[in-house]
Amino acid sequence: MYKNLSIAQKHIVWAWAFLALPVVFYVVIRFYPTANAMLISFQDWNLLGSRTWAGMENYQKLWNDPVFWQVFRNTFVYLILGTPISLVLSFVVAYHLDKTRFMHGTIRMLYFLPFMTSAVAMAWVWRWFYQPVPIGLFNNWLAQFGIPQIEFLRSTTNALPAILAPAVWAGLGFQIIIFMAGLRAIPQSYYEAARIDGVSKWSVLFEITIPLLKPTIVFLVVFSSIGFLRIFDQVFNMTTGDPGGPLNSTKPLVLQIYQSAFTDFDMGYAAAQTVVLFLILLVVSLLQLYLLRDR
């Protein structure tokens, strides 16, 4: 049978033989669950009882739930604080590290090391830093210098930035490395031309470097935005005992989803929230495609 096929036909057979198992995987483990999550979002189900049709009930509940809006707001606060701060910090470091030769590799290693840690382990380390005196490192420092104590994790205003800090910290190394690769890709001839024309440093930065880094910047903005929108590990581990922080002040969407599904067993409600998360991330991804369309 196989011997009688033309070369093109043999290729088709091979291609589908190679793809058979992966196609099953993507259908069963990716597409079916996606459809299922959307279906469950229109149902009422507590995992034990029967699944009953609920129509738009879960979405209505979502719309009228003050906790959901709080969570929605928190999620965007993580994004709006986290993305610009981490981008500016990593760009400043990358820009200067790019011009530094002495111990270049060592310094790069220092900045990159946190990226190799696990978010759970580091969440507990930072949690210790934030404890009140006499335990927490930060407050002990403050006490040594006679500065008033700061409530970190137990304050409704400070807890969210306090949880954001280790997330920004751990991601900086990756962004610095990507920025440096982007800086290296800019042809030196642009800089030489600017130097001959006597253009100031700041003009070079804003007229040449940053515009030419646009693809890198868009990639990092989207990459880190998606990361902050999905923040969970740090929040979960820094607020065990009081998940979501005082008055839900730190609770992001993913933690709310986790609690609805696996603490309250309200599967339909949790699924409706995952659909909202999906739509938010979809908009961010499409925005990236739109911004990079002329590439």
Place this chain on the structure above:
Amino acid sequence: MAAVDDIRASSDTLFESRAARRKANMGQYIRWSLLFLGGIMMVMPIVYMLSTSLKWPHEIYDVSLIPKEPHLENYTFVLEDGRFYGWFINSLIIATITTISNVLFDSLVGYTLCKFRFPGRYIIFIAILSTLMIPTEMLVIPWYLMSQSFGWLDTHWGIMFPGLMTAFGTFLMKQFFETVPDDFIEAARIDGLNELQIWWTVAMPLVRPALAALAIFVFLGNWTAFIWPLIVTNSWDMYTLPVGLSTFADEADVAWELVMTGAAISTIPTLVVFLIFQRFIIRGVVMAGLKG
């Protein structure tokens, strides 16, 4: 780069006065010092974690970085508890098998999409690409139900099945197979190799750096994965390191030196691997980040 630096240096001597150069040098020193200081600050949390894991309980109130009487009692205590061994092994098994699976299947699919022309190719391509937009969090509830009905809850298979193939890895590999000349593959066909042999013996060795980059990303991702293992496991002997650490730290709550020891145990392996393969890993991260 060296040549460019030379050009810069020579233009400096031509156009700028000695005073201006001294000023530039001064700027360099300040730049370097600030960068170095920033780098030290970046590793401080890790250093403090390690230092506290060597302290006695009464000493953790002390902000000094160097323990007065460093000792390994905390490590002995945490490891004698026994659970960390199991968690470590679980994480190792899951991260290793997932990495092997991704390296094999992502590259096979990437290769097929890149080098074969067949009906349905475009649809498969778009279908796999579209899964990049689906967040894991949306799938955890259906995966949980699936695991429940197939009896996969609380098993290694249950923890790893969602990550056995990734669209990210597939596209990374597809990009890199574009660099393999079709002539090589044609030549191998004429030599009588079948398509599976061509993929494995001709194409795969040519994309080794990309395979390594993919392996690093997948391994690190699974080693630190938290939310899905947290959901799918419910007995402590099936926990992975992050889930185990989370419950352990919650129990040990006030004994911060033990919490730090547990955190150190789960962090040290990746740090050691990184310090050994540093250049290689950074190159891999850049490759995966820019092409993926």
